[in-house]
Each structure stands twice: as structure tokens, then as C-alpha cells.
Amino acid sequence: MTARHDFRTVSSEDVHVGKILALRVDEVEMPGGGTAKREIVEHTGAVAVVAVDSAGQVTLIHQYRHALGRHLWELPAGLLDHDGEPPVVGARRELAEEVGLDASQWDVLVDVAASPGFTDEVVRVFLARDLSEVDREVQGEEEADLEIHRFPIEEAVRMVLAGDIVNASSVAGLLAAREVLDGRAEPRPADAPFRDKPTRFVARKK
Template identity: 50%
Template sequence: MTIKDTPEEWEIRGTQTPFVGKKTSMRTDAVVMPGGAVVHRDYQVHPGSVAVLALDDADRVVVLRQYRHPVRQRLWEIPAGLLDVPGENPLHAARRELYEEAHVKAEDWRVLADVYTTPGGCDEAVRIFLARGLSEAEGDRFAVEDEEADMELARVPVDELVRGVLAGDLHNNCLVVGVLSLVAARTGDGLDALRPAEAPWPARPFEA
């Protein structure tokens, strides 16, 4: 058996979109089950996201602390954001988010992991990049608003983040997956063996 996720789509007898928001929407599909029964599945339709684990020369990760209203917590996260345009190159989006949220640029980019955040209730796909060779971005800082206006920035050692994840103190999925993937890559074939920054992404196809 090959341990690999594979594309598949069961028959859909009907679809409704009861809610359309600014960036996402809700959809209800009538899906035919293997036994023939038709059941309704509600899920959030999402444009997709990118996240950046930016690692500096002192083995620290650029993180930010931001209020997240649905969970009523202020979470430590890595820079991340939506794919604003269908078919947008995720590397371009990742560079934009790193600049806007941390005012940082990077010389070396790799794909760290591709994940579905909550596949039981949302089709959001996230590509998490590893960015190295960090330096301060040129120009003025990006003007932030709403929750981002209250963000706190820091650089935290990788080991400290790992301890926080395993202790149950850090919960943001991109941070958790990113940090643990970084450690796994280091103990495996090494960071230079990671996929190139513009590796294909079937969940959100794009033009290089």
C-alpha cells in the first residue's frame, strides 16, 4: 500500500450556497454515500492560504501574536494570509505576507508542508513555506488595521516553540505544522532537500 492522499469525488445530487461572505462562503452538497444513501454535507468554501516559517541565522522563527475572535484567544502564529486572486502564485503571496506582517524579506524559499486545515468542514488548503536568508524589507511598513493593528512581533528560538507545542501552549495549526515539519526535515534529509518554492500544488493550481 502506498501511503499517499489521492483525488476522489463522490457523486453530488445537488448543491446550495446559503451564505456568501467577503472571502469565504458556506456550501451544502447532497452527496451519494457508498451504500447509496444521499446525505447533506455542509462546509466552508475557502480560497486557500499561505504561511511562512521565517528562520533567521540565530535559529529563531519570526512569530506574531494576534487576537482570533472565533476561539477567543490571542495566538502566537507565523505570518500567513489568503490567496487573494484565483490561481495566484503562492510564493508571490507568501513574500507579500512576510513583508506586510513582519516587514522582512528572504533570499531562500522552500516548501515545508501542504495541509488541509479542517477537511471535515472546510476546503481550505495551506502551503507552508520555509524562508531563510532574512533581512529587513525596504520601504515603509505596511499600514495595518483591525486585528493586525494590535499584533505583537517577536523572534523565538525553534526549541522554545517545539516545547510550547508539545506542552499544549501553542495552538495555531500553521505554526504547529511548520515548526514540527522543520524539525523533521532537519533530522531527515536536511532542509536543502525540501521541495522547491514553486513545486506543483494540486490543491490550488497556479502559474509559475
């Protein structure tokens, strides 16, 4: 078997460093002997939650997303922007802040690389069960605009396949949740290794 090329980075230049992401341009050694430039968006990473109640209903939010210029149906989610915080702790916090729920049972469904051709953003999607209500503290104007609804998991999957849910982590999480809830797949433990958790942008803030 031929040895794999290691795509060594020859140089790297920062173009923009913002609050939740950075843009850099890497010059990378290519297999043919030359180099190529790669534009990379560094991200904090994120978590999302498929919260399913005892009746088999999943909680979704309707949230404005400026990049697409419209409101989208999504899972409760948030950034991994607390240094050293386990992802499941961040997921639990976001679930409480966005929809006023907590859960006593947590599992990992999927890790979703948003668009690995240009960004290191990866979202870990959790399955939360045995739900209970908690006080919801609105964190800002965007969360004040959220609409919260519960749908049967079958209806949420139908919305995915109809193109009514397009957020990547929501699509993957809902399809994975149905497989687990129907007994066709097993989730991972809540503390399962997170191989591709983004680290470079968070390291800039230290």
C-alpha cells in the same frame, strides 16, 4: 480490488456567500445507494511562513483570534485572495506586511488541510531563509495590534508540544521546519505543485 465509489454530487445549495468564505450544502451519492448532505465551507486558501534567521530564531506573531476569543501565537500568514498569484509571491507579501521581513531562499514545508471534514481550506507553509529587513506597512487595525517576537526554533517547538501554539498550520510548519533544519528531511521547491489549492470560492469572484 473493488472499484472506489466516486461520491457524485447530486445537488448543491448556497447558504451563505461572504468576503472570504462561502457555505454550501451538497447532496452526495453514498456507496449504499442513498444520498447524504454535506455542509462545506469554501475558503480562499492561505499561506504561512516559517522565517528562520541565521541564529536559528523563528519569527512568530501574537494575534487576536475572535473564534477562540484570545490572542494566539502563530506564524506570519495571509489569504490567497489575489487571483492567479503564485503562493510563494503571496507568502513573500505577507511576510513583509506582517513582520517587515523578506527572504532570498524559499522552500515548501507542508500543505495543511485545516479540517477536510467540512472545509476545503488548505494552507501552504513555506520555509524562508536568508532574511533581510524591509519596511512594514500596517494594513489595518488587526495588524496594528500584532506583537512580533523571535524565538529559537527549539523553543517554538516546545511551545507547540506544551499547547501554547495551537494554530494548525503553525504547529505543522514548525515541526516540519525543525526536521528540515536538523537535516532529517528535505523541503520541496517553492513552486512545487499545489494539488489541493482551493479554487471554488475564488472562482465565484470572477
